[in-house]
Amino acid sequence: MAGRPREHDEQTARALLDEAERLVEAEGAAALTVRRVADGVGVSTRAVYSVYGSKDGLLVALGVRGFDMLGRRVAARPRTDDPAADLVEAGVMVFRRFAVEHPALFQIAIQWAMPDPTLARQFRDVGWEAWAELVALVERVDLGGRDVQEVAREFHALCEGMAAIELRGMLAAGEEERIWRDALGALVAGLRR
Amino acid sequence: MAGRPREHDEQTARALLDEAERLVEAEGAAALTVRRVADGVGVSTRAVYSVYGSKDGLLVALGVRGFDMLGRRVAARPRTDDPAADLVEAGVMVFRRFAVEHPALFQIAIQWAMPDPTLARQFRDVGWEAWAELVALVERVDLGGRDVQEVAREFHALCEGMAAIELRGMLAAGEEERIWRDALGALVAGLRR
DNA sequence: CCACATTCCGAAACAGCGTTGCGATATGCT
DNA sequence: AGCATATCGCAACGCTGTTTCGGAATGTGG
Numbered sequence: 001m002a003g004r005p006r007e008h009d010e011q012t013a014r015a016l017l018d019e020a021e022r023l024v025e026a027e028g029a030a031a032l033t034v035r036r037v038a039d040g041v042g043v044s045t046r047a048v049y050s051v052y053g054s055k056d057g058l059l060v061a062l063g064v065r066g067f068d069m070l071g072r073r074v075a076a077r078p079r080t081d082d083p084a085a086d087l088v089e090a091g092v093m094v095f096r097r098f099a100v101e102h103p104a105l106f107q108i109a110i111q112w113a114m115p116d117p118t119l120a121r122q123f124r125d126v127g128w129e130a131w132a133e134l135v136a137l138v139e140r141v142d143l144g145g146r147d148v149q150e151v152a153r154e155f156h157a158l159c160e161g162m163a164a165i166e167l168r169g170m171l172a173a174g175e176e177e178r179i180w181r182d183a184l185g186a187l188v189a190g191l192r193r
Numbered sequence: 194m195a196g197r198p199r200e201h202d203e204q205t206a207r208a209l210l211d212e213a214e215r216l217v218e219a220e221g222a223a224a225l226t227v228r229r230v231a232d233g234v235g236v237s238t239r240a241v242y243s244v245y246g247s248k249d250g251l252l253v254a255l256g257v258r259g260f261d262m263l264g265r266r267v268a269a270r271p272r273t274d275d276p277a278a279d280l281v282e283a284g285v286m287v288f289r290r291f292a293v294e295h296p297a298l299f300q301i302a303i304q305w306a307m308p309d310p311t312l313a314r315q316f317r318d319v320g321w322e323a324w325a326e327l328v329a330l331v332e333r334v335d336l337g338g339r340d341v342q343e344v345a346r347e348f349h350a351l352c353e354g355m356a357a358i359e360l361r362g363m364l365a366a367g368e369e370e371r372i373w374r375d376a377l378g379a380l381v382a383g384l385r386r
Numbered sequence: 387c388c389a390c391a392t393t394c395c396g397a398a399a400c401a402g403c404g405t406t407g408c409g410a411t412a413t414g415c416t
Numbered sequence: 417a418g419c420a421t422a423t424c425g426c427a428a429c430g431c432t433g434t435t436t437c438g439g440a441a442t443g444t445g446g
Contacts, residue, residue, distance in 0.1 A: 002443040003393030030308035034433060044396050045434085055433060112361060113306060115223035120361075146375075150365075153358060154351075154376035161354030165346060168305060168313075172343075182339075183347035183380070190383030195414040196422030227404060237425050238404085248404060 006050070008043065013051045015041045017065060020058050024104035029113060034058075059114050063123035066109030070098055071130030074137065083140035084192065088184045090137055091159050096180050099163035106167070110160055143191055151191060158187050201240045208234045209241060210258065213251050217297035222306060227251075252307050256316035259302030263291050264323030267330065276333035277385065281377045283330055284352045289373055292356035299360070303353055336384055344384060351380050 019040040023031045034055050038045045052058045073094045080086055099106040107113035109127065112120045120127075131152070138152045162183060166176055212233040216224045227248050231238045245251045266287045273279055292299040300306035302320065305313045313320075324345070331345045355376060359369055 003391080004395080004441050005443090006394065007441095008395090028309060033431090035431090046394090046396060049434075050394080111304070111357065116221060117361075150372060150375070153363065154355070154372065154379070157354030157358050157376065158347075158351045158380070159354070160357060161350030161352070162347070164304065164353060164357075165350050168310075170346065179343060179347065182343070183350065186347070186383030187351070187376070187380045188383070189386060190379030190381070193382060193386075196420080197412050197424080198414090199423065200412095201423090226402085228402085239406095239424060239426090242405075243423075 008047045008050050016048060016051060017061055021062060021104050056119055059108060060119055060122045062105060063109040064126050066105030067123055067126040067130045071133050074133035084188050087137050087141055088188055091184045092177060092180045095159040103167050106163060158183060201243050206244045209244060210254055214255060214297050249312055252301060253312055253315045255298060256302040257319050259298030260316055260319040260323045264326050267326035277381050280330050280334055281381055284377045285370060285373045288352040296360050299356060351376060
């Protein structure tokens with residue numbers, strides 16, 4: 001008595017998630033509807049509910065994907081003998097790149113840009129792993145007795161704000177990386193004195 | 194040939210906007226529906242369309258209200274003989290207070306947290322006025338030849354990021370103001386050297 | 387080899403959303 | 417007084433997320 005085997009495997013799950021991210025990226029959060037995601041992959045709307053339970057489940061999965069990506073990239077950063085520069089470079093080359101290349105994931109995972117922000121609780125664990133990677137980078141910088149968690153928050157705040165502003169098209173075209181380095185460098189320098 | 198006089202005057206308009214802000218504040222952006230706003234004020238849904246044209250029009254009006262509030266408060270800040278401190282205090286006492294007291298307006302006006310972010314174009318003018326007030330504060334600080342607009346952007350980015358983080362409950366309770374001052378102070382100090 | 391029990395999928399239905407067309411209503415001018 | 421006119425409230429439309437339900441597909445017991 002085995003019953004009918006499920007047709008929607010892990011491959012369909014990834015295809016659905018890809019389509020969801022693509023939709024938000026291309027047409028904004030309002031374009032993310034269960035019907036369009038299903039149609040884009042070529043399955044019925046029921047498949048989305050079989051795999052992710054609900055539209056909210058889809059959003060949570062996007063958040064997990066975002067934090068997973070972010071955490072891996074921070075961890076993969078090279079460590080030089082200049083911890084302060086390492087931190088700034090991580091901000092520019094990881095956080096900025098992530099936000100620019102995957103704005104939909106940035107908005108969902110980092111900014112909690114969803115109809116129901118309490119859903120963020122469901123990817124808190126994955127987020128914490130990425131957070132720990134950032135803290136590890138901050139820990140290497142001498143900050144004159146400042147609380148590491150607190151500094152990490154402040155650094156993250158500047159990164160998040162810069163990313164938000166850049167995604168809104170408010171940074172001079174072509175100058176984005178320089179301005180990021182200027183801002184992040186100034187914050188770290190100001191914290192060290 | 195005068196026709197029937199309109200029943201929904203400026204007073205109803207303000208009542209609708211108040212109710213809209215209250216709804217978003219209390220239950221999140223998803224709770225903002227034309228029907229609920231109308232019911233809350235005691236008029237029909239048609240009134241919302243008579244006054245604001247659409248739900249999007251309501252969102253734009255909330256954005257205008259936010260920027261108007263922000264601009265006035267920045268302009269009203271006292272100028273002391275320490276321009277750098279004035280800037281930091283403006284960030285803490287204006288931007289932070291605004292975000293904490295009116296999170297819905299912050300999310301709409303500043304973060305463009307709407308289904309269709311292109312609506313932000315419609316309150317760009319009011320936003321520019323508030324922006325000019327911030328630039329005026331930055332201009333007084335000696336920044337060693339840095340571009341004023343650019344520094345204003347960086348300062349705004351940190352404020353926006355800190356506000357976003359605080360609204361998500363990620364700052365130690367009771368320590369918020371001190372952390373804001375620490376972060377903003379560090380950025381300004383780092384920019385001045 | 388067949389029929390059954392079991393499981394899942396897809397189409398259709400439901401409530402709620404933003405929005406709009408239409409009949410009824412309430413006013414000011416002639 | 418009666419007509420012209422502009423507004424309002426109700427009901428409908430197409431869309432949304434979600435659920436229900438009948439049919440289809442499979443591994444197993446006879």
